[in-house]
Amino acid sequence: MKIALLGYGKMGQAIEKIALAQGHEIVIKKDDVAPFSFEGVDVAIDFSLPHIAVSHITRCFNEGIPIVSGTTGWLDQYETMTTLCKEKNGSFIYASNFSIGVNIFFEINKKLAEYMAPHPSYKVSMEEIHHTQKLDAPSGTAITLAEGIIAAGTYTNWKETESDSNTMEAHTIPIVSKREGMVPGTHIITYKNEIDTLQLSHEAHSRVGFAQGALVAALWLVGKKGIFSMADVLNIS
Ligand SMILES: NC(=O)C1=CN([C@@H]2O[C@H](COP(=O)(O)OP(=O)(O)OC[C@H]3O[C@@H](n4cnc5c(N)ncnc54)[C@H](OP(=O)(O)O)[C@@H]3O)[C@@H](O)[C@H]2O)C=CC1
Numbered sequence: 001m002k003i004a005l006l007g008y009g010k011m012g013q014a015i016e017k018i019a020l021a022q023g024h025e026i027v028i029k030k031d032d033v034a035p036f037s038f039e040g041v042d043v044a045i046d047f048s049l050p051h052i053a054v055s056h057i058t059r060c061f062n063e064g065i066p067i068v069s070g071t072t073g074w075l076d077q078y079e080t081m082t083t084l085c086k087e088k089n090g091s092f093i094y095a096s097n098f099s100i101g102v103n104i105f106f107e108i109n110k111k112l113a114e115y116m117a118p119h120p121s122y123k124v125s126m127e128e129i130h131h132t133q134k135l136d137a138p139s140g141t142a143i144t145l146a147e148g149i150i151a152a153g154t155y156t157n158w159k160e161t162e163s164d165s166n167t168m169e170a171h172t173i174p175i176v177s178k179r180e181g182m183v184p185g186t187h188i189i190t191y192k193n194e195i196d197t198l199q200l201s202h203e204a205h206s207r208v209g210f211a212q213g214a215l216v217a218a219l220w221l222v223g224k225k226g227i228f229s230m231a232d233v234l235n236i237s
């Protein structure tokens with residue numbers, strides 16, 4: 001496959017390494033606003049910046065290039081992008097996290113929230129820890145996890161907070177974001193009442209899982225039309 005890397009930072013470079021080892025060709029490596037052509041590109045993978053991702057996605061829809069985006073922090077425009085995708089008959093996958101482990105974690109999180117729904121004495125809280133270069137907070141993964149909990153009905157919204165849940169409104173999921181050293185990505189969900197504590201966590205050991213997952217998604221998307229998720233790619237929802 002001929003791949004365009006829209007964003008050639010930590011993730012773009014991690015994807016390049018895996019793609020080349022699998023015999024794919026990187027035809028575009030983009031890390032600035034200079035003009036470029038999509039000629040000969042089979043699929044684009046966007047890991048850039050929140051304010052840049054939307055322009056990459058829009059351009060891919062307009063030019064008929066399948067696009068996988070892992071950039072976080074732009075989701076207030078997700079609906080505009082999916083509407084455009086339908087209008088242009090485009091091919092699109094967004095995932096806040098492309099690793100297999102986290103996508104399984106997303107499913108277990110939804111199930112656990114359903115099990116917890118009849119037991120309101122348990123208060124939920126979330127912590128996410130990432131490297132100090134991360135621009136957005138809370139992480140896209142934490143937001144997806146919060147949405148999974150909200151779907152079970154007990155909670156209605158999430159809110160960033162500096163400490164634990166004691167002062168939080170009853171139906172709000174508190175999310176604590178920590179930025180430390182080079183941490184690739186850790187997410188911890190805690191349910192706690194007076195009797196006990198139940199925790200579910202995922203800790204990435206490197207960026208390899210995100211990069212492998214994004215590449216798998218990109219190869220899967222070629223030849224398909226529509227809006228898909230990583231759960232579709234992994235067939236786990
Ligand atoms: N979904 C997932 O599984 C994962 C998502 N992410 C998300 O992916 C995004 C990128 O992460 P990461 O690679 O760590 O970040 P980096 O900052 O390392 O990479 C972003 C890159 O985008 C480049 N860039 C700047 N302007 C443009 C432009 N106009 N066009 C194209 N590229 C541009 C930056 O260049 P320069 O440095 O010169 O400004 C930089 O190289 C973040 O939003 C992060 O949250 C990260 C890991 C996993």
Ligand SMILES: O=C(O)C1=N[C@H](C(=O)O)C[C@H](O)C1
Nearest residue numbers: 072096097134139140141185
């Ligand atoms: O910026 C990162 O590094 C990561 N971003 C994603 C997120 O915001 O959830 C995924 C992963 O946790 C790493």
